[in-house]
Amino acid sequence: MLGIIINVLSVALGGLLGTVFGKKMSKEFTAQLNLVFGVCAAGMGVSSIGLMQNMPAVILAMVVGTAIGLAIHLGDLIAKSGRLLEKPVSALLGDKAGSSDMSRDEYLSLLVTTIVLFCSSGTGIYGSLYAGMTGSITILLAKSVLDFFTAMVFACSLGAVVAAVAIPQFIVFGALFLAAKAIYPLTTPVMINDFRACGGFLLLATGFRIAKMREFPIADMIPAMIVVMPLSALWTNVIMPLLVK
Numbered sequence: 362m363l364g365i366i367i368n369v370l371s372v373a374l375g376g377l378l379g380t381v382f383g384k385k386m387s388k389e390f391t392a393q394l395n396l397v398f399g400v401c402a403a404g405m406g407v408s409s410i411g412l413m414q415n416m417p418a419v420i421l422a423m424v425v426g427t428a429i430g431l432a433i434h435l436g437d438l439i440a441k442s443g444r445l446l447e448k449p450v451s452a453l454l455g456d457k458a459g460s461s462d463m464s465r466d467e468y469l470s471l472l473v474t475t476i477v478l479f480c481s482s483g484t485g486i487y488g489s490l491y492a493g494m495t496g497s498i499t500i501l502l503a504k505s506v507l508d509f510f511t512a513m514v515f516a517c518s519l520g521a522v523v524a525a526v527a528i529p530q531f532i533v534f535g536a537l538f539l540a541a542k543a544i545y546p547l548t549t550p551v552m553i554n555d556f557r558a559c560g561g562f563l564l565l566a567t568g569f570r571i572a573k574m575r576e577f578p579i580a581d582m583i584p585a586m587i588v589v590m591p592l593s594a595l596w597t598n599v600i601m602p603l604l605v606k
Contacts, residue, residue: 364498364505365489365538369531371505372479372512376524379516391514398507399572402484402564405503409487409561412554418596419558419589426559426585427578436580442476475515475523479508480530484567486586487560489534493541494553500560511571548590555593559585 379386413419430436479485484507488500516523548556563586566577 364492364501365534368505369527371509373524373527375509375512376516379513380521383517399568403568406561406564409557413558415596418592422589422592423585427582429584430581439580480533489537490541493538494545552590552593559589
């Protein structure tokens with residue numbers, strides 16, 4: 362859980378510092394930082410994609426998983442959950458902590474985006490599952506660096522409420538971490554590598570979205586992380602032997 366704790370603390374600290382020093386950061390400065398964040402996330406994704414061993418299985422997982430997410434409107438469900446989280450958070454810290462230039466609708470929209478980004482991003486889900494399966498916190502440490510500065514940028518507009526997003530983030534990532542530890546004994550090295558490659562695609566898409574190059578449906582792509590290992594095992598144990606024959 363060390364990687365998750367570090368990640369959560371980076372969001373909380375970044376949110377607090379952004380609240381204090383946010384007025385000193387120009388919009389152009391924060392926009393340029395977002396471009397760098399996007400490139401870093403994309404680079405992390407590319408490095409993971411290179412580990413792929415069963416390309417057809419991973420590609421199929423991306424297509425099938427995203428189709429499932431779109432069919433059940435997973436992105437919309439996560440957005441609604443964000444709005445529900447906003448009520449107690451605003452009651453605790455007050456929604457007036459944000460920029461006075463923002464309307465109520467703009468404030469809520471940006472807050473939902475923040476909650477989804479920190480609690481349901483492909484990077485966080487991939488990093489938590491990977492940490493639970495392998496014990497490596499490398500992905501979460503890299504994400505923590507990005508999240509620290511990203512939280513500062515969002516806090517410039519939203520205020521201290523960004524720091525409170527660390528609470529649901531810890532709950533979500535902790536649950537994924539514990540679930541992954543139970544799944545790991547059932548996996549093989551090939552399945553793990555294909556899982557990491559699938560996560561790499563989500564990281565790449567997340568990077569494009571952070572940099573505002575393309576609005577990929579990141580939340581709807583999340584089910585791909587669930588179906589990739591069964592499809593990898595099916596390809597290795599069933600389909601490949603038939604092709605060899």
